[in-house]
Amino acid sequence: MTGRAAVSEASGEALLEARDLVKDYGDFRALDGVSLSIDEGEFVSIIGPNGAGKSTLVNLLTGVLQPTAGAVRFKGRDIHGIGPVALARRGMARSFQLVHVFPDLTVQETLEAAVVSRLGRGARLFAALAADREVKDGALEIAELFRLGDKRQALSRQLPQGDKKLLDVASAFALRPEIILLDEPTSGVSTADKAAIMEILVGASRRIGLRAIIQVEHDMDIVFGYSDRIVALHQGKVLADATPSRLRADQDVVDTVIGRRRGNP
């Protein structure tokens, strides 16, 4: 299944656009004039060797960092410095490279927190959460989509690593965002489980009506198996931005990023 089947089709202006992004850490330039755009209906992978600037780009796109120069626009609006909280409320969600869960919350509570946030009920001090059917049902739906239904009462810190990863991603999906950024969604997961996780993600994306998916990924089988377009970074610059078939034909990218020679699998 390709990524295009995962997201809803539409036409129009770019959903997410980065223009001439520059990010300096003191004298070190992590990103040097990176531009990319994500259109509605796309599944885009960002690849590159370690130190290419992928994490920096992700943090700039998700409002965690402010660019030294350049701009990021989401749904036509500049999101410069708005921060992750405001960005989540505008419709962009992310999962983390290193698994981020709430250790002392159960799976159910984690998903309920995301639904509470989505419904704007976080300021309700005296409402009984246990009686909120909309929150409960919203959390249950996501739990079942991510095959965590029978683990809803488990504490997050007691879950196996693969389930923690799923929970991290599931809670982002519980926000029902318009665009989601997955930072290495299959890292730390066994090879046998990677395909299963991707199928879960694709199925969930279709179910909640995601408009676009961006992922940072090192596993080239997953990158080439699911992406509509691949953006290759190297030393803070965009090396290539093309479809999987065109990227495979680009020897520079293959040598620099993928690390295989032409003709070899």
Add this chain to the structure above:
Amino acid sequence: MTGARVLAVAALALLAAPPVLPTYYTLLLLPFMAYAVVLLGLNLLFAYAGLLSFGHALFIGLGAYTGAFLTTHTPVRALEVILLAAAVAGAAVAALVGALCVRYVKIYFGMLTLAFGMVFYTFLLKFYRLTGGDEGMRVLRPTLLGMDIGAMPKTDYLAGPYYYYSLAVLALATVVMWRVVRSPFGLCLRTVRDNPAKAEALGIGVTRNRWIAFVISGVYAAVGGALLGPPIGNVDPTLAYWTQSGNIVFMTLLGGFSHFFGPVVGAFAFIFLQDTVMSVVPYWRLIFGAILAAIVIFAPGGLMGLAARVRPIEASRS
């Protein structure tokens, strides 16, 4: 035995205390109830938001002095008005202090709250024309629910109407806090405690939720402080001193902060332990220091943690 049954037994015991217990022990329950209100608020900040304040004596003193000022400098005598005024004062000061403090975490938050507490203590000590300085201020007997029972002997007043009034305030404070921690806000607060970065990624405001928790805890501490004044008849700056902040942290650890009622149990144990130890040995702080060390090393879950190990009860997990 379920937690609900234990709670019911405890509530009945408190209701039955005045006619059953010797008056001395009934009067000892008054500061327990006042501190229990304080600790319900402190534990919202500590167990649910992950912020340990070393300056909450500021709000205890603020509430106590609010009652003293109103009863001695204004015609106000109604305890309802005093408690409301203390709550408003607590909210106002907590809103300002919290706006700065909640931007920091861990030791920095603790030190900032300690600093604000000592600023207030110094204010109470030095502005003696307003506060009475180290002699403090008198607290005149308040009326309860419109009843002027000024003619009643003090002991009868405190062990009777005032006791049950305090118990009602504690009950109401407990019900309100129970709702708060089990609300959507309570859940969001726990996400902020566990993983602030993840909470933000889910659209949950970290600073904003911490600030709300700080304000609520300030209100509770001020209300508890206002309840401390009438039994003593006088308030002084030591109520706002940093050791007072240390005492309520001790109570929290003694009872167990992971359980909703842990700090309340800690307040009970502390009050009666202090009374017992002080009557036996002059160096009671030495004994309490040893108890604190033992709790940290052998029973980090406090008394509620020990009880859960010995006899499992339905725990109300924070």
